[in-house]
Amino acid sequence: MTNMLKNLLGWMVPRLQSKDDEHLNPYFTFRDYRQIWGMGIFILTTTCLLPLVVMTLVYHQLIERSIDTESLLRTERLASNARRAVTFFLKERLGALTFTANEMGYAKLSAPDSLTEVLRNLKLGFGGLADLSVIADTGTQVAYAGPYNLEGKDYSAQPWFMECQQHNACVSEIFSGYRGVPHIVVAVKSMRPDGRFFVLRATLDTERLIQTLAAFKTGEHAELFLTNREGVLQTPSVYHERGSNHSSIPVPPFAERTRSLLATSPDGQPIVVGYAFITTEIVPTKFILMVVKQKTGMMKVWLDLGRQINWFFAASAAIIGLAIIMTLTFMVTKLFQADREKARTMAMAEQNCQLASIGQLAAGVAHEINNPLALINETAGYIRDLFSIKKQYQEDPELVELIDSIIEAVDRCGTITRQLLGFARRFDVQTQQIDLNSMVADVINFHKKEAEYRNIKIHVDIPETIPLIETDRGKLQQIILNLVNNAFQAINNGCFLDIQATMEDPGHVRLSIHDNGCGISEDHLKKVFEPFFTTKKEGQGTGLGLSITYGLVQKLHGNITVQSKVGEGTTFVITLPVQIEKDSES
Amino acid sequence: MKHFDILIVDDERRYADMLAKRLGLRGLTCEVRYDGQTAIAAVAEVPFPAVILDLRLPDLYGTEVLREIKDCRPETTVIILTGHGTEKDKKACLALGAHAFMNKPLDIDRLLTIMAAIKTKTV
Numbered sequence: 036m037t038n039m040l041k042n043l044l045g046w047m048v049p050r051l052q053s054k055d056d057e058h059l060n061p062y063f064t065f066r067d068y069r070q071i072w073g074m075g076i077f078i079l080t081t082t083c084l085l086p087l088v089v090m091t092l093v094y095h096q097l098i099e100r101s102i103d104t105e106s107l108l109r110t111e112r113l114a115s116n117a118r119r120a121v122t123f124f125l126k127e128r129l130g131a132l133t134f135t136a137n138e139m140g141y142a143k144l145s146a147p148d149s150l151t152e153v154l155r156n157l158k159l160g161f162g163g164l165a166d167l168s169v170i171a172d173t174g175t176q177v178a179y180a181g182p183y184n185l186e187g188k189d190y191s192a193q194p195w196f197m198e199c200q201q202h203n204a205c206v207s208e209i210f211s212g213y214r215g216v217p218h219i220v221v222a223v224k225s226m227r228p229d230g231r232f233f234v235l236r237a238t239l240d241t242e243r244l245i246q247t248l249a250a251f252k253t254g255e256h257a258e259l260f261l262t263n264r265e266g267v268l269q270t271p272s273v274y275h276e277r278g279s280n281h282s283s284i285p286v287p288p289f290a291e292r293t294r295s296l297l298a299t300s301p302d303g304q305p306i307v308v309g310y311a312f313i314t315t316e317i318v319p320t321k322f323i324l325m326v327v328k329q330k331t332g333m334m335k336v337w338l339d340l341g342r343q344i345n346w347f348f349a350a351s352a353a354i355i356g357l358a359i360i361m362t363l364t365f366m367v368t369k370l371f372q373a374d375r376e377k378a379r380t381m382a383m384a385e386q387n388c389q390l391a392s393i394g395q396l397a398a399g400v401a402h403e404i405n406n407p408l409a410l411i412n413e414t415a416g417y418i419r420d421l422f423s424i425k426k427q428y429q430e431d432p433e434l435v436e437l438i439d440s441i442i443e444a445v446d447r448c449g450t451i452t453r454q455l456l457g458f459a460r461r462f463d464v465q466t467q468q469i470d471l472n473s474m475v476a477d478v479i480n481f482h483k484k485e486a487e488y489r490n491i492k493i494h495v496d497i498p499e500t501i502p503l504i505e506t507d508r509g510k511l512q513q514i515i516l517n518l519v520n521n522a523f524q525a526i527n528n529g530c531f532l533d534i535q536a537t538m539e540d541p542g543h544v545r546l547s548i549h550d551n552g553c554g555i556s557e558d559h560l561k562k563v564f565e566p567f568f569t570t571k572k573e574g575q576g577t578g579l580g581l582s583i584t585y586g587l588v589q590k591l592h593g594n595i596t597v598q599s600k601v602g603e604g605t606t607f608v609i610t611l612p613v614q615i616e617k618d619s620e621s
Numbered sequence: 622m623k624h625f626d627i628l629i630v631d632d633e634r635r636y637a638d639m640l641a642k643r644l645g646l647r648g649l650t651c652e653v654r655y656d657g658q659t660a661i662a663a664v665a666e667v668p669f670p671a672v673i674l675d676l677r678l679p680d681l682y683g684t685e686v687l688r689e690i691k692d693c694r695p696e697t698t699v700i701i702l703t704g705h706g707t708e709k710d711k712k713a714c715l716a717l718g719a720h721a722f723m724n725k726p727l728d729i730d731r732l733l734t735i736m737a738a739i740k741t742k743t744v
Binding site: 408 | 724
């Protein structure tokens with residue numbers, strides 16, 4: 036599990052820099068790869084997600100607008116339908132009363148029993164009528180049919196009677212009146228033949244009206260009710276103020292047509308209010324039809340869509356983010372690796388360049404020194420010849436000895452200049468097939484006696500799978516000899532020397548020579564391939580051995596590296612091509 | 622006509638003179654030339670049993686001189702003595718018929734051995 040997590044983290048976070056790279060720092064193209072990574076993620080994520088964010092916001096706004104428009108429209112339609120029904124309910128009854136009053140006339144209607152007959156017929160036709168009465172122009176009830184005996188009552192001061200006088204008809208508000216039951220009074224005015232008027236009045240059950248409204252109620256979240264123009268509830272509703280019969284929805288401004296508007300319910304819920312001022316063609320009424328719908332309940336589909344869009348956005352953002360992070364991690368890691376490889380090559384080139392320039396310098400020095408050296412040699416030789424041939428000098432052995440020391444010194448100088456030239460110059464490479472195993476065995480043979488004497492164990496591991504390599508025999512021999520010599524000088528008695536060969540890749544053989552001797556300090560390690568660098572006492576070594584070895588390995592198109600730890604030992608690794616490419620020779 | 626054992630060709634005058642004197646001590650008569658053209662002329666004029674030839678001469682490269690000498694007198698033993706001979710030079714000279722290729726500073730004993738061998742051959 037932890038491994039999986041680590042793997043995942045590896046895909047998400049680039050692994051950059053390592054301690055070993057510090058010496059490569061001047062050659063890196065960029066300083067901070069983590070910053071590049073972070074910037075890349077930021078820029079890409081912003082450019083990718085910004086349009087998505089904008090789209091989502093626009094979508095949400097569109098949905099909200101659609102919800103508003105749609106809910107307003109729907110509420111308005113519902114209110115309009117309900118209005119028509121209520122208007123029709125009232126108009127129908129007003130129409131029936133007008134017809135009855137005009138058809139039968141005052142005399143017939145006020146005759147006893149005939150009103151009861153009319154009420155019965157009207158009940159049959161419409162239903163919902165509680166009683167019927169005829170009122171004279173004085174306001175006195177002259178005839179009555181219904182459950183309450185209200186004959187002789189004076190209605191002249193009642194508002195509906197006065198309104199009826201004025202408008203020829205009237206629809207009252209819902210009120211309890213003398214009988215203590217909520218009802219609506221519908222009345223029409225009619226003329227008597229003598230020019231006076233009378234009023235035919237009917238009391239309607241509110242139950243019928245409530246039922247009519249209830250028929251339009253669609254779902255839990257819709258509420259239809261009637262208020263008067265002061266906001267007093269005419270039919271029951273949940274939207275009433277506590278302890279009063281006032282509607283908790285404020286009275287909307289007057290409008291001739293059905294209207295709807297967005298509002299907030301007393302408990303803070305967004306609602307849509309549709310309303311219509313009820314008016315019949317015969318007479319205006321005080322009723323306002325109110326339709327209240329809860330916005331949230333009404334637009335569930337839209338809200339679901341909004342939620343889906345949110346999920347889609349979250350999932351897309353996550354996928355985009357993940358893809359960007361993984362891609363950038365991959366790219367930045369590759370960039371870093373390529374840059375590190377470049378830096379390594381540059382560092383190596385710098386070292387090679389240094390060695391090459393040192394080599395050129397050495398060659399120059401060697402050339403210039405060689406001629407005077409030859410002259411010294413010949414002059415000294417001539418003097419010695421003189422001494423050895425002419426008798427008068429022969430008696431002086433000290434002089435001869437002095438001359439000999441000059442010649443010996445010149446001889447040593449000559450050896451150094453030759454080696455220097457060998458380091459600097461590219462000799463022709465004569466290639467032939469060489470068995471690495473037998474060559475190493477030959478070289479070890481040179482040191483066999485010394486190894487036995489010093490009790491040094493030499494372990495050679497060159498598997499038979501190592502192919503014959505095509506290279507210069509003499510040079511390779513010298514390389515191995517130099518390195519083995521070097522190791523022998525570094526190790527104490529009883530130590531060991533380990534020579535191993537492996538295939539680095541199908542085209543290259545890797546030969547490592549490892550000893551557990553004194554090791555090389557870090558400071559010295561950088562200089563081991565430079566000419567004249569030696570840790571031996573003056574006169575014991577020229578400091579050219581490893582630099583010549585370096586030059587020889589280069590000539591064989593190979594590569595030599597060294598690793599060492601003080602006190603633990605040193606490993607030289609030579610990588611040689613199985614076959615030297617002919618065209619790269621110069 | 623005076624007989625010489627060796628013709629020394631080297632642009633380093635003091636070196637050539639010193640070598641001539643030194644070989645003179647050993648009983649070898651030497652003639653000295655300091656450039657290629659005069660050396661070729663000298664060989665054409667008188668047969669030398671041996672020529673000690675430097676490679677870097679002011680007018681000609683040693684291999685050119687060697688070729689001329691060998692063309693003119695193939696029996697002449699030519700010994701190359703140079704300060705900066707490369708493997709390539711060595712191969713080229715030996716191919717052109719040089720008897721030996723020696724580096725400066727000179728190993729006099731080796732030279733004397735070669736000279737002794739020539740003498741016994743000619744005698």
